[in-house]
Amino acid sequence: MTDRPDRGLPSLQAEPWLADPRLQAVFDALTAEGGEARVAGGAVRNALLAMPVSDIDIATTEPPDRVMALAEKAGLTPHPTGLGHGTVTVAAGPEDARLPVEVTTLRVDVKTYGRHAEVAFTADWAEDAARRDFTMNALYCDRAGGVHDPLGGYPDLAARRVRFVGDPVLRIREDYLRILRFFRMHAIYGRDGLDREGLDACAAERAGLDSLSAERVRAEVLRLLAAPGALAVVDATIARGILNHVVPAPHDRETFAALVAIEAAVSDGSDPLRRLFALSPGDRAHVARLGERLRLSNAEAARLARLAAAGPVSPALRESERKSVLYRLGLETYRDAVLLAWARSGAGPGEESWCALHALGERWQPPRFPVSGADILARGVPPGPEVGRLLAALEDWWVATGFPDDKEAVLARLDRFGIRREGGG
Structure with a gap:
């Protein structure tokens, strides 16, 4: 040739x-x-x-x-x-x-x-x-x-048209993962509506998704959720009964759509795990089902579990309470929790009170707790569970009083906890 x-x-x-x-x-x-x-x-x-x-x-x-x-x-x-x-x-x-x-x-x-x-x-x-x-x-x-x-x-x-080569049904039956690839490719490269013949074939062959390994499904789903046009294809997969085969129902389309808009407004990326959580009811049982169906890594499953346990956040929190929540959750979980609560609140992407709550992670860095177990032992407390109890109590007090930058003042608080020292002192 x-x-x-x-x-x-x-x-x-x-x-x-x-x-x-x-x-x-x-x-x-x-x-x-x-x-x-x-x-x-x-x-x-x-x-x-x-x-x-x-x-x-x-x-x-x-x-x-x-x-x-x-x-x-x-x-x-x-x-x-x-x-x-x-x-x-x-x-x-x-x-x-x-x-x-x-x-x-x-x-x-x-x-x-x-x-x-x-x-x-x-x-x-x-x-x-x-x-x-x-x-x-x-x-x-x-x-x-x-x-x-x-x-x-x-x-x-x-034309930015994602179209199967030849007969879409035959292409799909060669590898059912092509159903998810069809939607992901459209979310990245597509313009206007999905190719009708391809969409119909994906819907007709959707049961084949059940035969795929969880690892392959996970990789494709996360890439799809992170894509620029994710909302349109998620809508299509829900409408045609396809998403049920890869992401356990029920699906919270409204929260997902709101999150996509908010992420764009605050320039906070298009994180696929956060978007996956937004699609779900957000309870611990459903998060566990997501982890099992998609064979999420330990780190991914732990991140979703932290979100399920994060508790409520809202602009109604006082500044000291916001800082306490950020310190307890850590920056990543705090940002995720704020964006998800914002999406579920019904507030618009430009709502100033939510923007300010989200921005705390950029303008304030949580300090490091200045006391360690060694400091407790040095004060005469014998090794054992009491050390952990005192550390936790001290940290709670330190957070509640606004994170004072004075290690000795924090340690001085020990005298109010009724500590038992070695030697009976």
Whole structure:
């Protein structure tokens, strides 16, 4: 086949990442003996949309064993990360500035088993494109920046339309995770409404989501919730009965929508765990169900549990009470708790009293409690549970009196707690 780009499509020749000598060295190696190589998928899609490019993948007509040999011959470092599926990771550049490039041989899927497939290698770019999930991911770019579009997917990309390659039902049955990917991709790249044919297919095949591992579902759900267009796709998944299969019901759509608006107003990011909590009733039992269904990490589950136990926060709190809550909860949980309470309150994103409550975390840093167990022991208190009791009582007093910056004054308070000292003093 010729390596001539399609006419009328934009050129990526000026892209800095494409001119990177390390990437060009990989091209040199793969084409040294007549093979073809093109950047594939996400890097091309993002570059054409003027969005950041991170990972760079290359598709090639060379089979994986030849990729290994060609890379070694060129002085590059190949790693056989997925030879059975035609993938070799080639590292180029000096040791302190390696560029890892995932190189995959053109292939067709013979049989699919969810995320795994039995593949056959090919030299046909259109066959390789036909096995991809969405038309906007079936674009290629040669080393000179010429864009190749075997399936005619560029108009979908230009229109910001996420559309399955071929029959949506067949694509979904190859891997049911593509249902969630369809919504996530739209939340990131989509414009206007969801592709109707794709949406109908996702709704019809939604029961297949139950067969997916919790780990795969978790990763996709969290990425979806963090995406710019998360609200529209969450609405669609609720309306079509899809969200129930990955996030336990009931779903609090109103709080979720309010949180999205408030986060934007106060520039506090689009945290997926906070948004996941907003979708739920927020009680401990439901939080436990979320952790189990999505196989959340211990840290993620603990964060949601802290939110469930955080207690009420509102602008009605006095300044001293606000500082006490911030100290007890910690900055992350305090901010989360304020934003979630704000979202559930019905107050608008610009409500000044809530803005001030949220801003406390930026204008005040909780001090460190100045007393330790060693200080209690030094005052003659014998080791044991009494030390912990006194520390807790001292800390409560210290917080209630406004965090005084006087260690000796705090320790002097011990005399009022009726302490028992060693030796009976």
